[in-house]
Amino acid sequence: MGIFQRFARLPLKSTYIWSLCPQYSTDLTTVDSALIVRSSQLIQHRCVHSRVMGASPGNTGAAPPRLPFSRVTQEDLAFFRALLPGRTITDPDLLKSSNVDWLKTVEGNSEVLLRPKTTEEVSQILRHCNERNLAVCPQGGNTGLVGGSVPVFDEIILSTSLMSQVITFDNISGILTCQAGCVLENLSNYLEERGFIMPLDLGAKGSCHIGGNVSTNAGGLRLLRYGSLRGTVLGLEVVLADGRILNCLATLRKDNTGYDLKQLFIGSEGTLGVITAVSILCPHKPKAVNVAFLGCSSFQQLLETFQRCRGMLGEILSAFEFLDASCMSLLEKHLKLTNPITESPFYIVIETAGSNATHDEEKLHKFLEEVMTSSLVTDGTVATEATKIKALWSLRERVTEALTHEGYTYKYDISLPVEKIYDLVQDMRGHLGDMAKNVVGYGHVGDGNLHLNITSPSKDPALLAAIEPYVYEWTSEWKGSISAEHGLGFNSRPVRPCTYFSPLRCFWRGNGSPTGFSGENYP
């Protein structure tokens, strides 16, 4: 049983168990020559184990206990205050928002929030914590949905919020280098003034940090067009658990000298190190953007519309998103948004982005004419003006927010072959019957990524038992993934409601869990 096998596709009934670091171990000295593993284990001791310190009230036997990390002493605080004068926060009121996640479903008990401004400060913090055996929880914009961005127990919160400087931008190559705490929307604005855009966009853009986006390998709304961060991130600077600084901050589009180590840190949710700076390839700002909001009477017609759309819009298609009628009801009910078209079972948001407004409009109109004539689409509206574009996008982007007003939400972020994504919603509805208040589906059609959300007036263990493992078995049967873009976070079943824990995929999370920068991305 080894780390490699953790990633192999296992049969449904597999009983493999792999624990990242089942107990605090002093074996580290035996692998002194293998620093890659050593660093990884150290980080796990700091960050992963930090997530499993001390049982929360209500934990079942499956919840891990707090491991024997040190407690923060007056001497530690003196060290932090000397290093970060005015940026070592211990006031409980000021700490509150950093201890609670965006969904307000999980809460930690950290008593110290550190706000470094430089990589060197991060390095010194981690070196001190490593030597003192203090647990650390790195935190970006704290917008995650899987409980990965807040402490579980009393870990020190290391926030990147003051690491918000653009380091360089090259307007010939479009390569941006910036600190990890830059807010995505601020970067977008910075770039747009210079004729470029970020290669990713997501609902949380106003709060999420680029370091968190990279740590969680955020997908979002532009993946269809510009691809994943694994292709667009060109370089990273990372601080390892013992304070060493790993500088992979290349700004070259191509570099094949040796292993591409930075890939290990993309999507590993802070378990292997704290990202402190990012260099990323940014596309030119499109000269023309159009958004169409369309209604479909069946998911089959929606899929057929997607196929036609790819053929006819081709290289200018930049997003193809969907929401169902239940999502629309929640938007209307809780956020007072207005449905701009006739009521339909399904709604599509299509975005085009191109270099020639006339050509783009011509392509879009030809496509719309075809899908309307062939009755694939029942009604629709098109926006070319920024305010109206934003209003149409908000119908897709604010579904997550609308759901927070519905009581309790069980959230699932599933990758599936695109033709199967809505079958899961329908099967789940049939399976749950009256148990659930709402079963809604929305997400990224172009990426085969469904956000399945099941609401209930409050936490409901019986409902959860009906959802899981059903949702995992269903996903496994169709060779899907139970985390398309949200990451794994910490939400293991008995402790946390919105869970990605599964014996099918994430069996290795038996009693340890990655943590850290997780979950910058509410979708």
Added chain:
Amino acid sequence: MGIFQRFARLPLKSTYIWSLCPQYSTDLTTVDSALIVRSSQLIQHRCVHSRVMGASPGNTGAAPPRLPFSRVTQEDLAFFRALLPGRTITDPDLLKSSNVDWLKTVEGNSEVLLRPKTTEEVSQILRHCNERNLAVCPQGGNTGLVGGSVPVFDEIILSTSLMSQVITFDNISGILTCQAGCVLENLSNYLEERGFIMPLDLGAKGSCHIGGNVSTNAGGLRLLRYGSLRGTVLGLEVVLADGRILNCLATLRKDNTGYDLKQLFIGSEGTLGVITAVSILCPHKPKAVNVAFLGCSSFQQLLETFQRCRGMLGEILSAFEFLDASCMSLLEKHLKLTNPITESPFYIVIETAGSNATHDEEKLHKFLEEVMTSSLVTDGTVATEATKIKALWSLRERVTEALTHEGYTYKYDISLPVEKIYDLVQDMRGHLGDMAKNVVGYGHVGDGNLHLNITSPSKDPALLAAIEPYVYEWTSEWKGSISAEHGLGFNSRPVRPCTYFSPLRCFWRGNGSPTGFSGENYP
């Protein structure tokens, strides 16, 4: 000194030395719980050390000796023949082409060529070799330029040439899954019949294998449009050195469950395992393709043309390549190709690929009108018909072939900020004066990737000494990379002429070297 530091950007005068595995060690048992390192070390013992067995004639003291691997015995051959009846080649005449690289500059002395058809066979071969302490050199299409695809001494050659089956293709998602030995051009043809294309294309497409492309992280002609393999490769199946099969053969566009382990195998040139199958996201076949071949009177004008091109062609630009007048002379002299336009100091190949022929032609003609009117471009021709497109492309694709007729060629594959790429060629010309027969430059402008080639009637140590470390210092000064897309291979200076060894970037190759699938890609 650790593996992490190998990838850090070091100051020019750094004296750090890191050897991947300086000697055969039994320390492995001390890291039993850290299988990621263990596997990596095992592979290095098999594959990396296989590359440094026994000193070649003419080696200087810096060349590594053959390490104490076993010799192939009759019992080994009996095992291989039972496993691979008719596919265990020992005839020296049949082995010759597998022992010599495409450039015919390096030659190994392998006495056994194995041609497995299945992953299970690869697994059994590696398990046997691991147990018997036999060195192995995996080989794809053997089109590499850096000496990575042929044995150095008497390693067993493990060829993927019979692993050439398409496993699945999903024409909704465009996701192809195939064996590692599929020839790139065959995959392209297979996909084009189904309305799709491969996301990469390169001059060696008629011979190179997709497994080799992925192992070397090949760049090629479409990177500008479709991005790197790190974004488009969705899954890999890999056999580790001890025969274990790692199945990461996902076919999902998004999957954030755990570390993305497959990234370790992309671009690691076979040092961590043998890739046996690949799943890859393929774009739709564009409905319209145009190629323009243009002349520029200075590199500054070429760069200005590139900037205008990106702005005006935008999303339909799929390649922007260049060659200089010296390249054109070689094409005319050795391959009898005809320059279709007026003689110029620089030539550009621009390709557009889009979904609407009328729109694309309109964009292209508007662009051409502007660059001709503003005298950025002095002459040009455009092709829309397949045969003519192919003829224009061959002027760029066959430069490497033309160079092979020039005597001896010192080849460098440099990544630089795009505005600097031709300065290196000019500075090198000035630096070498009459020592070199030819100093030519060509490459991928869109990716900041220069292929610098210096020719000489025959091997010339004095010329080499004038080129290196000059080229590395120059590249380092401008924060470039000495291997943009070719990989590192085995060409360390005293042994091999076309070298990427450098104390500046590749200091870790002191006496060990990656090997394997390297170098599928002549550019």
